Every structure is written in structure tokens, then in C-alpha cells.
Amino acid sequence: MVNVDRQEFLKKLVTQSDSRILLLVMDGIGDVPGENRKTPLQIAKTPNLDRLAKESELGQTIPVFPGVTPGSGPGHLSLFGYDPIRYQIGRCILEALGTGVDVGEKDLVARANFATVEGNVVKDRRAGRPSTEESAKVVEKLAKEIDEIRDVKISLYPGKEHRFVVKFTGDDLDERITDADPQKNGLPIVWSEPMVKEAKFTAEIVNEFLKRVRAILKDEPKMNFALLRGFSKYPQLPNFCDVYGLKAAAIATYPMYRGIAKLVGMEVLECGPKVEDEVQTLRERYKDFDFFYLHIKKTDSYGEDGNFEAKVKVIEEVDRLLPDILNLGFDVVVVTGDHSTPVPLKGHSWHPVPFMIKSRFARCDIENAFDEFSCARGVLGTFYAVDVMGLILAHALRLEKYGA
Amino acid sequence: MVNVDRQEFLKKLVTQSDSRILLLVMDGIGDVPGENRKTPLQIAKTPNLDRLAKESELGQTIPVFPGVTPGSGPGHLSLFGYDPIRYQIGRCILEALGTGVDVGEKDLVARANFATVEGNVVKDRRAGRPSTEESAKVVEKLAKEIDEIRDVKISLYPGKEHRFVVKFTGDDLDERITDADPQKNGLPIVWSEPMVKEAKFTAEIVNEFLKRVRAILKDEPKMNFALLRGFSKYPQLPNFCDVYGLKAAAIATYPMYRGIAKLVGMEVLECGPKVEDEVQTLRERYKDFDFFYLHIKKTDSYGEDGNFEAKVKVIEEVDRLLPDILNLGFDVVVVTGDHSTPVPLKGHSWHPVPFMIKSRFARCDIENAFDEFSCARGVLGTFYAVDVMGLILAHALRLEKYGA
Numbered sequence: 001m002v003n004v005d006r007q008e009f010l011k012k013l014v015t016q017s018d019s020r021i022l023l024l025v026m027d028g029i030g031d032v033p034g035e036n037r038k039t040p041l042q043i044a045k046t047p048n049l050d051r052l053a054k055e056s057e058l059g060q061t062i063p064v065f066p067g068v069t070p071g072s073g074p075g076h077l078s079l080f081g082y083d084p085i086r087y088q089i090g091r092c093i094l095e096a097l098g099t100g101v102d103v104g105e106k107d108l109v110a111r112a113n114f115a116t117v118e119g120n121v122v123k124d125r126r127a128g129r130p131s132t133e134e135s136a137k138v139v140e141k142l143a144k145e146i147d148e149i150r151d152v153k154i155s156l157y158p159g160k161e162h163r164f165v166v167k168f169t170g171d172d173l174d175e176r177i178t179d180a181d182p183q184k185n186g187l188p189i190v191w192s193e194p195m196v197k198e199a200k201f202t203a204e205i206v207n208e209f210l211k212r213v214r215a216i217l218k219d220e221p222k223m224n225f226a227l228l229r230g231f232s233k234y235p236q237l238p239n240f241c242d243v244y245g246l247k248a249a250a251i252a253t254y255p256m257y258r259g260i261a262k263l264v265g266m267e268v269l270e271c272g273p274k275v276e277d278e279v280q281t282l283r284e285r286y287k288d289f290d291f292f293y294l295h296i297k298k299t300d301s302y303g304e305d306g307n308f309e310a311k312v313k314v315i316e317e318v319d320r321l322l323p324d325i326l327n328l329g330f331d332v333v334v335v336t337g338d339h340s341t342p343v344p345l346k347g348h349s350w351h352p353v354p355f356m357i358k359s360r361f362a363r364c365d366i367e368n369a370f371d372e373f374s375c376a377r378g379v380l381g382t383f384y385a386v387d388v389m390g391l392i393l394a395h396a397l398r399l400e401k402y403g404a
Numbered sequence: 405m406v407n408v409d410r411q412e413f414l415k416k417l418v419t420q421s422d423s424r425i426l427l428l429v430m431d432g433i434g435d436v437p438g439e440n441r442k443t444p445l446q447i448a449k450t451p452n453l454d455r456l457a458k459e460s461e462l463g464q465t466i467p468v469f470p471g472v473t474p475g476s477g478p479g480h481l482s483l484f485g486y487d488p489i490r491y492q493i494g495r496c497i498l499e500a501l502g503t504g505v506d507v508g509e510k511d512l513v514a515r516a517n518f519a520t521v522e523g524n525v526v527k528d529r530r531a532g533r534p535s536t537e538e539s540a541k542v543v544e545k546l547a548k549e550i551d552e553i554r555d556v557k558i559s560l561y562p563g564k565e566h567r568f569v570v571k572f573t574g575d576d577l578d579e580r581i582t583d584a585d586p587q588k589n590g591l592p593i594v595w596s597e598p599m600v601k602e603a604k605f606t607a608e609i610v611n612e613f614l615k616r617v618r619a620i621l622k623d624e625p626k627m628n629f630a631l632l633r634g635f636s637k638y639p640q641l642p643n644f645c646d647v648y649g650l651k652a653a654a655i656a657t658y659p660m661y662r663g664i665a666k667l668v669g670m671e672v673l674e675c676g677p678k679v680e681d682e683v684q685t686l687r688e689r690y691k692d693f694d695f696f697y698l699h700i701k702k703t704d705s706y707g708e709d710g711n712f713e714a715k716v717k718v719i720e721e722v723d724r725l726l727p728d729i730l731n732l733g734f735d736v737v738v739v740t741g742d743h744s745t746p747v748p749l750k751g752h753s754w755h756p757v758p759f760m761i762k763s764r765f766a767r768c769d770i771e772n773a774f775d776e777f778s779c780a781r782g783v784l785g786t787f788y789a790v791d792v793m794g795l796i797l798a799h800a801l802r803l804e805k806y807g808a
Contacts (some may be wrong), residue, residue: 003407032767039767064806065410066787068417094808177492178741253526344765348805349768350798352783361442371785372767382785 005080009241010390010399014245019331020398021246021291022282023388025079026318027257029302029340030060030353030372034308040343041306041354041371044315047320049335054285054358056256056333058378060352061385063339069350075338076232076260078295080240081389089263090175090232095167097259101157103234108173108202111216111230112180112288114162114226117214120188120295125181126162127223133213138223139164144204145216152205165208166228173200179229180210206231239265244393251278261293275314279321286328294325300348311343332395333358336390352382357394409465410790411485411540411647411745414749419650423800425650425695426686428721429483431476431661432704432745434757434776438712441567444747445758445775452726453739457760457772462782464756465789467743473754479742480664482642484697485793493667494579494636500569501663503627505561507638512606513576517585518542518566518627521618524592529585530566531627534575543568549620556609560747570613570632578603579781583633587772596632610635643669648797651793653689655682656699665697679718681724698729704752707745715747736799737762738792739774756786763799 025138031039064084070267073094074084086143096109103109114135130138136158151172159165176199191387192206206228217224242265243400250261267289271281278294278342280346286292296318302310326333340351354375356368363379376382380391393399460593466512467474468488477498478488500513507513518531518539534542547560556574562738563569580603584596608802610632621628645652646669652666654672662672670692675685688714689696700722706714744755758773758779767783780786782794797803 032765037768038768059784060783065413065794066784066791067414067796067798069798069801069803069805070803074807084415088807092808098808147605342765349765350795351765352785373769376767376783376785377781382787 003233005083005086006386006390007238008122010081010393011243013399013402014243014393015398017398019398020286020397021368021392022325022330022331022334023049023079023291023293023334023392024296024325024333024335025076026296026299026335026337028303028339028348029337030340030351031303031311032342032344032351033341037308037384038313039317039372040308041167042373044275044312044319045372046315046319048319049370050368052322052326052333052335052358053370053374054366055362055364056356056358056368057080057362057364057380058368059355059376059380060372060375060378060382061336061386061388062352062382068352069348070339071348072256072338073260076257078385079336079338079388080264081243081386082237084246084388087235087237089235089386090230091337092232092236094228094256094259095155096167097263098256099157099159100255101165103165103259104168104169105140105234106171106173107235108168108175108231110206110228110232112166114164115225115227116222117189118150119226122182122185122187122189122225122227124222124227125185125227130223133402135223135225137163138217140221141243142213146209149205149208149212152302158305162223168202168205172201173233174202175204175231175233177206177231180206181227181229189225203347206396208340212396229402235263237264240266240352241374244291245398246291246391247289248291248293249289250295250299252293253278254295257297258293266293271379275317275321279324282325283328299337300341303343304346305345306343308343331359332392335391336388353385354382355388357391357395361395409487409490410794414485414794414803415647416649417806419651419802419804420649420795420808421800423694423802424690424733424802425732425736425796426738427483427695427697427796428700428729428737428739429480429697430719430739431701432701432742432743432752433719434706434744434746434755435707435715435739436746436748436755438747440649443668444712444715444719445570446777448716448723448724450774451718452723456726456730456737456739456779458770459766459768460760460762460772461766461768461784462772462774462779463759463784464776464779464782464786465759466756466786466793467789468770471754472808473752474743475752476660477664477695480661482607482789483740483742483792484668485647485790486641486668487790490668491639493639494634494635496569496636497639498573498660498663500561502666503561503658503695505565505569505571507571507663508573510573510575510577512579512635512637514610514632514636515774516570517631519629519631520611520626521593521629524648524682525592526547526586526591526629526631527591527724528626528732529589529631533565534627536562539566539568539600539627542621542624546617546620550613552617553612553616558613563625564593564628566627572606572609576605577609577637578606579637581607581635582612583612585631585633585636598658614784630749639667641668648695648793649802650692650695650739652695652697653693654697654699655685655699656700656701657682658699661699661701670697679691679721679725683728686729687732703741704745707747708742708750708751710747712747734765736796740792756780759784759792765799
């Protein structure tokens with residue numbers, strides 16, 4: 001079929017309705033059978049999820065392509081209907097978002113290393129791997145001395161060991177500059193170069209910043225210079241609320257997911273750290289929005305840890321809270337993940353992700369249960385995650401007919 | 405989604421691993437129920453394939469598009485991850501490969517007919533359909549007389565009846581020349597014309613060749629001229645080993661499949677004519693490669709013959725040899741076909757192709773069996789054959805995560 005951007009296509013069909021939508025994302029929910037030949041979803045006692053499944057259409061989603069394991073960025077972007085190939089968020093932006101650095105439209109961020117230089121040569125790109133505490137002190141020292149360069153504001157954020165993040169805030173910043181990093185020990189210092197004419201100013205700021213760092217740290221025994229790489233501007237994404245005609249809110253406890261939600265234009269709600277806190281926030285703000293993205297982190301975390309029992313327990317916890325959520329009265333409820341995180345793999349994977357959508361108009365099946373196998377055999381079959389938003393809007397009666 | 409070439413996309417994610425992969429292609433394996441309402445895969449006694457299925461993910465592949473019946477070229481290219489629309493291999497190249505003609509990068513091949521001319525008119529484009537033996541003698545006569553034209557080497561290969569193949573080998577040959585064939589009896593002789601400036605030299609060589617043929621055969625009663633068409637150069641395909649970071653070998657007994665494997669850059673192994681010879685080669689060379697393409701021809705041949713029982717027997721033969729294959733210790737095993745060849749159709753067909761993939765990370769299902777129906781209901785659903793290599797690399801842990 002003609003290759004059309006889903007969002008551009010849907011936007012023209014969007015119409016208003018007072019329907020309310022919940023997108024419940026259990027991060028990394030999909031799994032593969034372990035030694036017991038069962039997945040956590042199959043073992044977990046989930047009477048409420050299974051009851052919901054019987055009122056839902058089931059299917060399984062492919063986040064990017066078959067075989068491709070997505071990071072959290074592409075996994076969420078496709079669930080939100082953004083083509084994960086077309087829209088790629090710089091690793092640096094996601095790391096910044098993940099460490100809680102607030103990133104906005106005028107910001108350019110870079111990953112930084114402390115390094116040891118002798119004369120003009122980079123002796124150690126990691127400055128002898130200082131402890132996180134030592135490194136944070138030097139970041140603080142720099143932050144006190146460098147505040148602004150030619151109207152560009154400089155913000156510094158400590159990271160693990162030799163790593164930190166630099167954020168440049170100002171007009172006309174351009175990410176098309178080269179890394180200021182020789183990539184190998186024993187090579188001369190490398191300055192940033194503009195890759196296009198428009199980026200000349202940015203490269204000058206970056207190099208001026210590095211010169212000041214050098215001057216300030218000249219007496220440090222090891223952390224006497226910095227290397228900068230992966231310059232990324234805040235990406236320009238179509239606004240979620242604008243594209244789908246929704247007033248959308250995000251409830252998530254981890255900075256990375258709060259950051260992605262902010263990036264697409266959702267309102268990120270204040271919330272406590274536990275799943276029940278998230279449900280509490282949902283309850284309190286239910287009247288204020290017509291779309292909620294609710295993110296459950298720990299299913300992924302325990303998958304990454306290879307902890308089968310703990311993953312089962314989180315699923316059961318969500319199941320216990322589900323009646324409270326459903327009682328709010330959503331017209332459309334989706335339960336799915338952004339990717340699979342199988343316990344045996346201890347990491348994200350390429351496996352399709354269990355998906356269910358409940359509405360008055362679901363082609364529901366009394367045989368359904370919410371697990372990988374029932375979803376794989378579901379009436380929706382296997383489909384791309386980038387098509388989820390279209391399905392959601394349809395069930396919410398928020399899309400007009402296409403063509404006469 | 406953005407229309408991205410799978411190979412370009414995967415290549416950036418490829419990483420190294422010591423995992424070993426087997427792609428076992430049972431040519432034309434898919435079928436439709438016959439008078440007994442069962443397919444050969446359902447009737448064949450295949451305890452080993454069914455056991456493997458229970459440790460595998462099942463699905464079915466679409467070689468090109470739904471409804472499109474692929475030749476062996478597109479069928480294999482998509483299995484190997486080459487977009488079968490983007491990469492089209494000239495029929496002439498495949499016929500040459502299929503008849504065992506060795507084709508390389510400096511070669512231009514053409515299909516040829518013996519014809520009867522009177523004066524300047526082509527009286528019979530098939531020269532009265534000579535027997536294959538008579539025709540071969542005349543090819544031999546030509547081969548003795550024509551060896552080279554202006555540094556371009558000429559090689560001739562006999563074919564069936566009036567047909568033969570001409571291979572031109574040299575620098576700067578260009579396939580963009582017109583057919584030297586009037587297409588109809590009773591029309592004047594047609595000479596080859598360059599379609600672009602760069603092909604002028606090639607057209608001259610071809611026409612010079614035809615003039616020499618005419619001179620040499622002037623006393624032949626019927627086969628006194630030749631018509632040439634379908635000029636094809638050796639296609640430039642991305643190298644399989646380079647794209648996927650694999651050391652890949654092909655084990656196949658028929659020239660066509662050995663040729664396709666060579667075309668994509670696999671090493672084609674010497675091998676005896678039987679399936680057990682192929683398994684023997686696999687055993688001997690197991691340590692030398694990390695990817696093996698193993699081709700079983702007869703499932704297709706008996707499908708083409710409409711011989712249900714014989715197709716069943718070949719499947720059972722492969723099943724008997726399967727434990728020997730699996731004992732080698734592959735990390736990833738795929739069993740599938742390049743297309744279906746249903747017995748009632750006596751030819752290739754458009755039907756999806758049974759597919760299974762086994763690895764430690766398979767979302768396996770104890771209910772699985774290896775046949776068209778169990779595969780259609782498998783956890784992988786229905787997917788494009790061009791996505792097979794992504795899945796294989798993922799299960800072999802040879803792909804990095806996409807995005808942070």
C-alpha cells in the first residue's frame with residue numbers, strides 16, 4: 001500500500017467525543033516460557049486481567065520490525081503512533097530524560113567524560129575512572145564557574161563515575177557539529193567542528209566551553225579536561241494532543257517515561273513512587289483528561305533482573321488494582337507493553353507484545369486470557385504497534401469514516 | 405511505517421556472537437489438502453519435525469505479496485532478506501545458473517535460439533525445432549570457431565531443442581542493449597542496439613558475434629542463424645555475509661540454488677547428490693561457518709509432478725535425518741520453504757509457507773506440530789519472508805537494541 005504516515009492520515013479523520021481512554025503500559029510485559037514451560041503472565045494469578053480479556057479483542061504487536069529489539073524510546077514512540085524509524089530520539093536526549101534532566105526546545109545536550117590530558121594529548125579518556133562522588137564534586141566546581149557563554153546558558157549534571165551531561169540553552173543552537181572526542185587514548189585533543197554553516201556558532205560555544213573547563217581544572221591531578229559527544233537537540237515531534245484531538249496525561253514514576261511523554265506533548269502528572277500511587281493519581285485526575293498513559297515500570301525491571309517470581313508478583317499487583325481502575329468508567333481500555341523483556345534473556349527483546357483492547361465495540365471472545373499465547377491467537381492477530389493509536393481512536397468513536 | 409530496506413536497517417544493528425545457525429529450506433514444502441483432505445506434511449510421519457516444532461515458534465511466511473507466486477529466485481532472495489521487488493534477477497541469469505553455467509561479475513549472458521533465415525528474413529525463429537542432440541552439435545561447431553571478439557571471451561552452452569546460452573566475458577559490458585530478435589517469423593533480421601551510450605561497445609560485440617554465426621552456419625539447412633534476447637549482467641546484490649556479519653555456506657545439489665547462494669555471496673560447498681550427502685557435508689563443515697543454508701530439492705520436484713506419495717516420502721526422509729542434523733548443536737534452527745508447491749497445482753503457488761524457528765528464546769508451545777495449519781495458528785502469525793533474517797539474527801543474539 002502507499003506508504004502513508006499514520007499520524008498524517010488519522011489526523012484528518014479525528015473527530016471529538018466525550019469518550020475516555022486508558023493506555024496501560026506494563027513495561028516489558030511479554031516473555032518466553034522458562035524452565036517450567038510457562039511465562040510469568042501464564043503463571044501469575046490474574047482473575048481481573050483475564051476477565052477484562054474476555055471483554056476485549058486480543059492481539060500482539062510488533063514494536064519496530066520482526067526481530068528488532070527496541071529501546072524504550074522506539075518502543076513508546078510506536079505505541080503513541082510515531083513511526084519509530086522516522087522519529088529517532090538521540091541517545092543523549094533519552095539519557096538526559098532518564099536521569100531527570102529537564103530538556104526543552106532551546107536545549108542542546110551532550111554526553112561528557114572527564115579526561116586526563118598532558119599538553120595537547122588525551123592520555124586517559126576516562127580520567128582513571130573516578131568515583132561517582134569525586135566526579136560530582138568536579139562537576140559542581142565547574143558549575144560554579146561556568147554559567148553562560150555568549151548568551152548561551154550552561155547547565156551541568158553529574159553522572160556515574162567519569163560521566164556527566166552538559167546542556168546548552170539558547171537561540172540558534174544546532175546539533176550538526178562533530179564530537180569533541182578523539183575516541184582513543186594517546187591522540188591529540190579534538191575540537192568540535194560545524195558540519196553545516198548554520199552550526200558554526202554552536203561549535204564555537206562548545207569549544208569555548210571546553211577551553212574554560214581546561215583553565216578551571218588545570219590543577220586537578222586527573223580530571224583536568226572534558227570530552228563531549230553525541231550532541232542532540234530536543235527533537236521536534238508532532239504534538240500527540242494536536243494529532244489525535246485528545247487532552248492527554250501521563251502517569252509514570254521513572255524520569256525516562258515522564259520525559260518521553262513530555263516530548264510528545266502529554267501533560268505529565270505529579271505522582272508517588274508506587275503503582276497504587278499511580279492509581280491514586282489516575283483517580284484524582286480522571287475528570288481532567290480524556291486520554292491517560294499509565295506506565296508500570298517494574299515488570300521490565302524484574303525481567304531485566306531475570307527474576308521470574310518478582311515479575312509474577314508485579315503482574316499480580318497490577319491485577320489487584322485493576323478493578324479500581326476499571327470502576328472509573330473508561331470507554332476504551334488498552335493493556336499492553338512497549339516491548340517484551342523475557343526473564344531468560346534478562347533484557348529487552350524482539351518478541352511480539354501481548355495486547356488487548358476493551359470497549360463496547362470489541363469483537364470479544366469468551367475463550368480469551370491475557371497471556372502471550374492467547375494474544376497471539378487473538379482476533380487482532382499480529383500487527384505493528386504504530387497502528388495501536390488508530391485502533392484506540394476507532395473504539396473511542398473518535399474517527400470519522402474514510403471516504404464516502 | 406517509513407519504507408526502509410530491511411538489510412540497510414539490520415546491518416547497523418548487527419553484532420558478533422559465536423552462535424551457529426541452520427536455515428533448512430524444503431523447497432515447495434507448503435501444500436493444500438488433496439482428495440484425502442490432508443496435506444503431505446499432515447500425512448507424513450514426522451516425529452522429529454513435530455518434536456522440533458514443540459520447541460519452536462511457528463508461523464507462515466508470504467514470499468512476495470499475498471496471491472503472488474514466486475519463482476525460485478524471488479522465493480530465495482526474500483528468505484535471504486533481499487527485497488524481492490527491489491532485486492530482480494534476470495530470467496536469463498537464473499536459467500544460466502540453473503543449467504550450471506558459471507556466471508561472474510564480468511559476464512553478460514543472453515538466451516539464444518537457432519533460427520532459419522532466407523536472405524534478410526527470419527523464416528523460422530526455432531529452426532524447425534531441432535532435437536537437443538542436433539542442436540548441441542551446432543553449438544559445438546560454433547564454439548570451435550568463435551572464441552573471442554575484441555578481447556571479449558565468448559562461451560556457448562547447449563540447451564533444449566533450438567535453445568542455447570551465450571556468455572560474453574569482458575570489461576565494460578553493459579546489459580542495456582535491445583534484443584536481436586524480430587519476435588515474429590517473416591520479419592527482417594534485427595540487430596542489437598544500445599539503449600544508452602555506454603552500451604555501444606556491447607551492441608557491437610553482439611552484432612559481430614551474430615555476423616560470425618551467420619558466416620559459420622551458412623551451409624546448415626535449417627540452423628543457419630541465431631537470435632539473442634534477454635541480455636543480463638550478473639546482478640550486484642549486497643553481500644549476505646557482509647550485511648549480516650555471518651560466515652555463510654550453502655549446501656544444495658541443484659545448480660540453480662547453488663547459483664543463487666553464490667550470487668548473494670555464500671560459499672557453496674561441494675556435496676554429493678542425495679539428502680544424506682548434504683547432511684554429511686553439513687557434519688564435515690559444521691565448524692567452519694556460522695550460517696548454513698541447506699536446500700532440499702525433491703519436495704518441490706514431486707509437488708511439480710503432482711506426486712503426493714513421493715512428496716510424503718521425501719518429507720519422511722528429511723525427518724529421519726533430522727536428529728543427525730540437530731545433534732550438531734545449532735543455536736538457531738529454521739525449517740521452512742521458499743514457496744509452496746501444492747500437489748493439486750503441479751507447480752509453485754502463492755500460498756503462505758510453513759515456518760518454524762527454534763532457539764533457547766523461542767516462545768515455544770507444546771501444542772505445535774509442523775504442518776500448514778499448526779503453522780498458520782503459530783505465535784509468529786503470518787509474516788513476510790523478507791523478515792525471516794531479522795528473526796534469525798535476533799534469536800542468534802546477533803542484533804543490538806534499536807535506540808535507547
